[in-house]
Amino acid sequence: MKRSDYAHQKLDEMLRENRFQPQSRLPPERDLARQLDVSRMGLRVALDRLEAEGRIWRHVGQGTFAGSRPEKAPTQLSFVTANTSPAEALEARLAIEPQIARMAALRASELQISDMFGLVQKGRASGDPAAWESWDGQFHRALCLVTGNRLLLSIFDSFNAIRRQRTWSQLRQAVLTPERREHYAQQHKTILDAISGRDALQAETAMRTHIEDVARSLLDPRK
Structure with a gap:
């Protein structure tokens, strides 16, 4: 062992x-x-x-x-989260998370990758938007964790604080159909497949595509 x-x-x-x-x-x-x-x-x-x-x-x-992180646990960027819109949060995620996926492809251990595949499966099996939100957040945070960069993790935790805001929740609940959840779960698997294959460029590209799809569904659901 x-x-x-x-x-x-x-x-x-x-x-x-x-x-x-x-x-x-x-x-x-x-x-x-x-x-x-x-x-x-x-x-x-x-x-x-x-x-x-x-x-x-x-x-x-x-x-x-x-124990699990309290809902109101302080973060380094907590002073901005209360006044950040979903659009701003998604723009920031698009700037940061593709690079996190690239780093994960180079740094994640086989055990960490296996654990993340487990999170993808649990998200896919979730039966409602609220459960999906929980597993989705855990998956993206696990990706950030494997980079080993605590400043990035602090920034990511500010994203999760924004996700818990009522405006964000209302947007997500309105668009998280079973079909869309399945689509996102498949995108998560595509990201992890690239990370498992140590293909940093493909991991970055797959994450960018995923965040762009999330932003499009939330901010312009007609598309």
């Missing part, structure tokens, strides 16, 4: 046994790495997996916390 897998297993057990109370701060990485007898890099891989699974959350400069 890889040391990162061992760290993931032990931390998962600790969380299940409530060794860390919900929303409590975990020990610093150096202390956890020493306690589990793993490298800092191996520990970070395990923490990335747990974060993608919604078992822990991180706040830059404050640490790692047990």
